[in-house]
Amino acid sequence: MSNLQLLFDAPVLLVQLIADGILVGSIFALAAYGMALVWGVMNVINIAQGEFVMIGGYVTYTLYSLGVHPLLGVPAAAIVLFVLGWAIYRLVIFRVVDRDLFVSLLATFGLSILIQQLLNQIFTSDVQSADSGLDTLFLFDGMVTVPHIKVVAFVLTLAIAGCLVVFLKSSRLGQAIRATAQNARAARILGIDTDRVYAATYALNAALCGAAGALVVMTWVIQPFQGLAYTVRSFMIVVVAGLGNLPGVIVSAFGLGAAENLAGFILGAEFQIAFVFGLLVVVLLVRSHRLKRQRRYLK
Amino acid sequence: MLGKLKPLALAAAAASLCLAGGAASAKVEGDTIVLGAAVSVTGKYSTNGKHTMNGYNLAIETINAAGGVEVAGKTYKLEIVYYDDESTPARGAQLAERLISQDGIKFLLGPYSSGLTKAIAPVTEKYGIPMVEGNGASRSLFTQGYKYLFAVLSTSEQYLAGAISLAAEKAIAEGRKPQDLTVALAFENDPFSQDVRAGVIDDASTYGIRVVIDDKLPKELNDMSATLTKVKAVKPDILVVSGHSKGAATAIKQIADMKVDVPILALTHCEAADVIGKFGAKADYTLCATQWAETMSYSDDLFGSAADYAKTFEAKFGYVPPYQAAESSASVQTFVDAFQRAGSFETDAVRDALAATDMETFYGNIKFDESGKNIAKPMALRQVQNGSLVVVAPTKWAAAEMIYPRPKWSDR
Incomplete structure (x- = not known):
């Protein structure tokens, strides 16, 4: 508990931890939006989410090694992944969209293994990273340091979230996506090409992951087998926030980021991820308890 | 290119399997000593697996080019049978079984990483097959009382x-x-x-x-x-x-x-x-x-100094050898030295010769303690x-x- 003592002695550390957590959470939020979208609209849990993030990272890394500034990798990775997402939908996902959830879980799990190995073949298992060349922000006499890249990631996430909300609310495609999410059959009767909507949704998800990957490669390091962490975190963020709740996704991503960092500091890094899993269990228990009570009411 | 080579490689693999079936007891065929190794060609260790394989290959090529290995008056060439362990320990153990019982290999070189070595060592131990490795440093490998495991590298602690x-x-x-x-x-x-x-x-x-x-x-x-x-x-x-x-x-x-x-x-x-x-x-x-640096002043007769080794390696593979490659080459040298001193291919004689190893290589001095780890190289x-x-x-x-x-x- 000496770590806790440390926090009381120097509360400024708390600022560092929470700031770090929220900024990091914003990157998770990007991948989590995508997952929430695909899950909500198509009823597919995309296990390959983390691998899309890694592909986005490698797209950016490739551009970076060709001399392009990695920040340009954010739109570039989004575009590449959009196309790739569309292709994957046309090849694989459309076959599993109306099937049992278990089938799509298996299919995307297979995809994730395939992508890992392909990335490994192309880029080798070496750890890669791209240097954004951005500096670090010093606050409180240098006790709190915030790398600019994390701030950039934060702002970008909020901007993309804003765009996404506007897009879903007001654009034709966005409205079609929402209609399909509410009732696919009714949407089809009203003349919406749900197959196209699904393809667009999946591609959009991939694009979001791509953007997240570009930020990941600038903030941390990437490796073909690092994707799982992002899949798991997206999953948790979506579960905590609930489906179809974009602001909820952002808040829960920030909260999880901060909670994770605090747990890592106080309990030690070995409990950083375990703590978050524990939190997930608690959230699920509380939720199922509440649901049960509600059900009794309805009877 | 690859597409053309593949059927050929397959045919070669099939042929060698037939051969192995024919002469299952000895893995010294004519004038060739066949060593076996499971290394990570795919999966998360593939980069270091490649270094390991390059190290092994450079050693056997250099040794063969220098005339081969002289054992009891006869000269032999070296050859290695590789399998891809996909960076998974379970697969590594399977492949070790296969190398030993199906392919009849009697001398194994180590895989990459402690995890893979840990999975393979019980298998080589069970069959009494000597294994010399240069990429499994975990100290828990040397507390099990293994008798057929020898490591040329310094242990992890x-x-x-x-x-x-x-x-x-x-x-x-x-x-x-x-x-x-x-x-x-x-x-x-x-x-x-x-x-x-x-x-x-x-x-x-x-x-x-x-x-x-x-x-x-x-x-x-x-x-x-x-x-x-x-x-x-x-x-x-x-x-x-x-x-x-x-x-x-x-x-x-x-x-x-x-x-x-x-x-x-x-x-x-x-x-x-x-x-x-x-x-x-x-x-x-x-x-x-x-474990090793090319600037250190170790040397031997085969590769010359550490710097010479680095030069040969770079000329062949196009990159400066990381220590993972150097210790792999040294593993092959250790085997060769033991064959020569044992004067036979009896696994137990080779095992005893390995245990008595005391040599200088470009990679550093090699001398094993009871548990099989190298104690002569810091x-x-x-x-x-x-x-x-x-x-x-x-x-x-x-x-x-x-x-x-x-x-x-x-x-x-």
């Missing part, structure tokens, strides 16, 4: 222990007591890194150095900021991080991003993560543990100075003084 002694030396030179020093540890939660940690803790306690942070990083974690925040707060004298390539890259990147100032930073896997190539000046002043520490790695410890091979303390980020 020695990796960063030198950094602690170096820090203590510096403290004494400055007129401080080592007991006043503090050390922060951040190690990945896997067998290898935890062994490295055990060695560091042992050394710290001999000097009375206090451990103020002791974090175990989960494998899935690629963010050290919580640990580094703690480091900034408690200001230890030494920060030691080990977590394979990912750990090294993450540490260098985040320490620079968060501007963490610490007088000594010591890592493993600097070369594997290519910290200098990837992070440039951010990697400066870092201490890196290495670990070295190199420091990144102006973008290149310079040996700073042990003093016998030191090319330069350690730059101490690391300059503060605000002064760089």
